[in-house]
Amino acid sequence: MISDQMRNTQATKTAVNRHGGMQQGSVTKYRAFPPIELPERQWPSRSITTAPTWCSVDLRDGNQALPIPMSVEEKLKLFDLLVSVGFKEIEVGFPSASQIEFDFIRRLVDENRIPDDVTVQVITQAREDLIRRTFESIQGMKKVIIHLYNSTSPAQRRLVFGLDKAGIIDIATRGTQLIKDLVPTIPETQVIFQYSPESFALTEIDFSLEICEAVVDIWQPTPEAKIILNLPETVQIATPNIYADQIEWFCRHMRHRESAIISLHTHNDRGTGVATTELGLMAGAERVEGTLFGNGERTGNVDIITVALNMYMQGINPLLNFGDIDAIRAVYEECTRMQVPVRHPYSGELVFTAFSGSHQDAIQKGMAAWDGAPDAVWEVPYLPIDPKDIGRTYEAIIRINSQSGKGGVAYVMENEFGFQLPKAMRVEFGKIINAIADVRGDELTPQQIYDAFEHEYLQRTSPFSLEAFHAEKAGASSPDEVVCRARVILNGELYELSGSGNGPIDAFVRALNQASLANFTVRSYTEHSLNHGSDARAVAYLQIETPSGRTFFGAAIATNIEQASIKAVLNAVNRVQATMG
Structure with missing residues (x-):
């Protein structure tokens, strides 16, 4: 029996033969243009030096x-x-x-x-x-x-x-x-x-x-x-x-x-x-x-x-x-009434855009290294000219889809929203964004990326939520020690905690662990300001590790960096609980 695929192939061949098609074997229909007799031609060794x-x-x-x-x-x-x-x-x-x-x-x-x-x-x-x-x-x-x-x-x-x-x-x-x-x-x-x-x-x-x-x-x-x-x-x-x-x-x-x-x-x-x-x-x-x-x-x-x-x-x-x-x-x-193709050299909508993860990472590092001085030589990988020179902006250089990597996601988060994600967090969040893009099957806008970050890291309000937190020095006898008191709600029940450690975060983590409400250690912590002035806010990033060796990041924003760091702890713990649930 002849399969449908074979019938379709034969039909296509018949249609091509009926209407023409490319010459097969020796191509006699066309002739190569004869070369020019030009001994010792000079142009190959010349360069364009003036317009x-x-x-x-x-x-x-x-x-x-x-x-x-x-x-x-x-x-x-x-x-x-x-x-x-x-x-x-x-x-x-x-x-x-x-x-x-x-x-x-x-x-x-x-x-x-x-x-x-x-x-x-x-x-x-x-x-x-x-x-x-x-x-x-x-x-x-x-x-x-x-x-x-x-x-x-x-x-x-x-x-x-x-x-x-x-x-x-x-x-x-x-x-x-x-x-x-x-x-x-x-x-x-x-x-x-x-x-x-x-x-x-x-x-x-x-x-x-x-x-x-x-x-x-x-x-x-x-x-x-x-x-x-x-x-x-x-x-x-x-x-x-x-x-x-x-x-x-x-x-x-x-x-x-x-x-x-x-x-x-x-x-x-x-x-x-x-x-x-x-x-x-x-x-x-x-x-x-x-x-x-x-x-x-x-x-x-x-x-x-x-x-x-x-x-x-x-x-x-x-x-x-x-x-x-x-x-x-x-x-x-x-x-x-003509349209410029999106990949047209220099002029197309997507020519200063990188979807590939490795390209995005290289662009991000190149942009960070370039000092922007008028006489500085442009050396950003994958971008032959500075987009600003022709009126384009950096905002659309890196766009995110399922092909993208951690570098591109980090670039969008920093250049669009001011978040300087820790290196390990870039890997973690990059996987989350790739999974979302795979499901959607199309490009993610910067706002969609931020919304995913907010949902994943900043809005983790259960099962833990923070009602109050206070930390202070232990006293002259222990000048490097900090004691804390906290009111935490877990699954609707209020817990009053206290603990001590070498800082507010360490004291709070010890309080949670000692109360047997959680069991984890802190792997890394970073923070930075999101803006400047009287209304400046800070963002804290914290990575925790569970007894099984799994790691989770949490993040939080607050006008007080201490509050941001404590909320980041709970957001990370809430992410652990979400995976267990």
Whole structure:
């Protein structure tokens, strides 16, 4: 007989075969991108030491990727955010693509919304009608980058345009010449020209150089008035080192390199957009185009926040301020209707959170050791940067579920509520919290952890409760001895006790044991203040051991430390009684 599991497996295979599925055996459907011939490449031994020029393309590339494109008002709000973060170059749209794009750009100009130290960028394909419409949109700007592009890859040449290399070069050079001819029609505007061979990473490297140099020959840039050559990895097709080789090869072989700014524009199809950008900078690029949180077509553009904060955690000023990452994320999500994943680098809700017990313990110890001085080196395990630097708080660093350990529980109790649990008590309470989390099956909030602590250690009022306690020195004949008198209720019956010992706790324990109401010894005792001032309270932690060798902690809070310690004794004894009952 065929089992249900086998039937389901066969049905799945049939469905996969019917609808396609991955090629098995030798994969002939795809070809590896050929490596670049680059003897003695230099980029592997270089480091990033300074921030590049950043250009946000959120308002164009990011906007095009949205199921519901942003309205003019949403684009204005996002533009203001980008300015506040510190972007000095912002691509504001494709003015010939739609009326909304055009109207947005006109709002920026007509309402004088572009700061003097910010240069906006507009993009256009290499078509005459689109170029002329673009010039209409930028009338009155003080400074603008005009970004011209056309596609150059073999597949695009063959399948989309039906042109040879010469025909593709002609598209680029005619577009460049038209822009150059139109620049005098806007004499009040400083124009910077940017050209992109749009499918650079998929194009033969020598042809990419050929078409870019043809454009440079027409534009005639100088070291004082440079052209921007944007070399996109519009679709990722190889490992990041291949793109770095392409960039270094291009920079090595380009004529008039001193008159060009080499710019990167990487996507994330292979999930390596950040790595590709970083290696491209090591290979000689000086400028990066990208988006907040990596929003963009398909799997997205490079995430500028991640690249910038990667630099920051290496001790490099990224020249962008992400000091309130939560506010930035809120505006981004409002304007784009996209959500930042909880595990997104630096920005996600859970990236500064540790659930693992060993991680929690290491974080707690690292936080305790770091002195917080402005010049102190950050060395907290598992946290690559100080969350405070980007506006996050320490409160959510450690959160507790069934995977958590004693270190995380202790961290929450100390940082949220001020309790400095003794080491052995951390183990005991950690097991209690794990058991609760196992039953619940989800995360415990700090308040739930405190409630469990209060229930387990502070509110043990039966079978013992304390009605009165008084202790005093025994007298001159025994200066180190303390005598106590106590009134204790056990199961509703009042007992008057007395005892002596080397302190109030010892005297009280002896009184209980001598009255045969309990039988235990004290293993450890600690105390500390919970707050300061006239209403300061103290907390006492006490561990007892029964004749069988079992240990139990008790804790208590009071404005008088003596009262707290005596109540902690009874709370510990009550926990013993609870296990026996």
